[in-house]
Amino acid sequence: MMRRLVFILVLLEIYIVKIAVGNKVDYSGQQVWRVTPNSPEEVKSLRELEEKFEVDFWTEPTSPGRFVDFRVKPKQFFELANALNRMSGYEIYISDVQSLIINEKLSHNKRKNLGKALASSVQAFDYSQYHPAKEVYQWMDLVTSEYSFATKEQFGVTFEGRPLYVLKFEKPSAKSKPTIVVDALIHCREWITTASLMFIFKEMLQNPSFTHMMDEVNWYFVPMINVDGYVETWIGDRLWRKTRSTGPNSNCPGVDANRNFDSYWSNEGASGNPCAFSYYGPTPESESEVRHLVKYVMGQGKIDAYVTTHSYTQLILYPYGYTSTPCADDAVLNATSKLMHDAMKAVHGKTYTYGPSSTTIYVTSGTTTDWSYDVAGIVQSYTFELRDTGRYGFILPADQIIPNGEEYLAGLEVLSNYVRDNYEGSGM
Ligand code: 0X9
Numbered sequence: 001m002m003r004r005l006v007f008i009l010v011l012l013e014i015y016i017v018k019i020a021v022g023n024k025v026d027y028s029g030q031q032v033w034r035v036t037p038n039s040p041e042e043v044k045s046l047r048e049l050e051e052k053f054e055v056d057f058w059t060e061p062t063s064p065g066r067f068v069d070f071r072v073k074p075k076q077f078f079e080l081a082n083a084l085n086r087m088s089g090y091e092i093y094i095s096d097v098q099s100l101i102i103n104e105k106l107s108h109n110k111r112k113n114l115g116k117a118l119a120s121s122v123q124a125f126d127y128s129q130y131h132p133a134k135e136v137y138q139w140m141d142l143v144t145s146e147y148s149f150a151t152k153e154q155f156g157v158t159f160e161g162r163p164l165y166v167l168k169f170e171k172p173s174a175k176s177k178p179t180i181v182v183d184a185l186i187h188c189r190e191w192i193t194t195a196s197l198m199f200i201f202k203e204m205l206q207n208p209s210f211t212h213m214m215d216e217v218n219w220y221f222v223p224m225i226n227v228d229g230y231v232e233t234w235i236g237d238r239l240w241r242k243t244r245s246t247g248p249n250s251n252c253p254g255v256d257a258n259r260n261f262d263s264y265w266s267n268e269g270a271s272g273n274p275c276a277f278s279y280y281g282p283t284p285e286s287e288s289e290v291r292h293l294v295k296y297v298m299g300q301g302k303i304d305a306y307v308t309t310h311s312y313t314q315l316i317l318y319p320y321g322y323t324s325t326p327c328a329d330d331a332v333l334n335a336t337s338k339l340m341h342d343a344m345k346a347v348h349g350k351t352y353t354y355g356p357s358s359t360t361i362y363v364t365s366g367t368t369t370d371w372s373y374d375v376a377g378i379v380q381s382y383t384f385e386l387r388d389t390g391r392y393g394f395i396l397p398a399d400q401i402i403p404n405g406e407e408y409l410a411g412l413e414v415l416s417n418y419v420r421d422n423y424e425g426s427g428m
């Protein structure tokens with residue numbers, strides 16, 4: 001009798017947690033392991049594991065000495081551990097992916113139940129939690145209703161028909177000003193990107209130490225490029241990365257939008273396999289989100305800096321992704337990155353490694369940053385990879401949103417000052 005009761009209670013608890021989490025894809029028992037290959041042969045063997053075990057790389061195998069994080073299913077533990085022990089061994093970084101997802105959802109629901117999710121003003125909005133797409137849209141409306149110089153412009157629709165918006169902050173000024181574009185969430189599982197930037201824009205609007213950034217620069221903020229994917233991460237698969245488009249030739253939906261730009265679009269550092277996580281798509285700009293973003297940015301006047309936001313591993317990356325040949329502006333981008341690094345480190349002591357993308361991490365093609373630099377002609381083009389360095393990876397706890405936002409804000413302030421000081425505006 002007692003046993004039966006315990007059994008029923010356990011089932012009930014599993015059911016309640018399942019309802020609370022709500023996501024259809026369950027990662028129970030799955031882990032994230034870290035391996036640091038010691039030789040080019042070990043890098044190659046790790047790449048082959050992807051084919052053999054279908055592991056999900058959270059950071060890719062690239063070069064000896066650079067760590068690789070990947071998600072592993074329990075049924076693969078034994079065989080994979082044996083294979084890795086023949087190489088440099090491995091460390092368990094996340095012992096149960098699903099428990100991180102459950103904790104994230106439970107802490108969100110707890111705050112929501114306290115009524116904190118429903119905000120009546122930009123100031124009252126809860127920046128210390130993650131918000132689903134609907135609330136991010138509502139936040140944009142709060143901003144435009146409170147600040148007359150902020151406007152919301154629709155620049156397209158997603159594959160599933162959701163509106164794509166940019167928030168434009170253009171404070172009136174006697175002089176013409178430079179413009180910085182910042183985007184987030186092209187990889188929809190990287191929740192920290194949108195969350196930290198909403199906090200940052202609130203600070204730029206309300207914190208007297210940072211309002212100068214809006215006095216001196218116009219800001220165009222695209223908070224959710226991959227809205228369809230973001231919705232999927234809340235209700236379906238928390239670790240979804242790609243868009244949600246479906247093509248006639250595949251059972252695997254989605255394209256890696258950060259391989260879909262028309263800039264060195266190829267299978268170098270991207271995949272032609274529709275089921276791969278870095279699938280570059282059937283054609284460049286095949287994705288509605290990428291196509292509309294490109295058209296919109298190209299249709300604006302001069303843009304002085306373009307920053308695209310990702311997570312994780314704490315990096316400041318600049319062109320190129322597709323080649324290890326330094327770009328023409330390597331020296332200036334390196335110098336500005338160093339200043340951003342210093343300012344970010346001064347806030348909470350976190351290090352953001354900086355350098356050209358291809359040599360600092362790995363080769364990529366068809367990315368936002370190569371496109372903004374080479375096609376849109378914006379010299380100050382960066383990819384920021386936010387927190388952390390692997391303890392939580394993509395499932396960064398919400399209590400890090402504000403600290404991460406504070407340090408990213410310090411980096412953006414350096415960039416803001418840089419474009420201000422180097423601006424040769426029209427009509428001055
Ligand atoms: O691989 C990516 O798309 C980015 N890393 S992530 O873990 N967020 O997926 C890095 C892209 C870097 N590429 C350029 N800066 N060109």
Ligand code: ZN
Nearest residue numbers: 187190310311
């Ligand atoms: Zn990313």
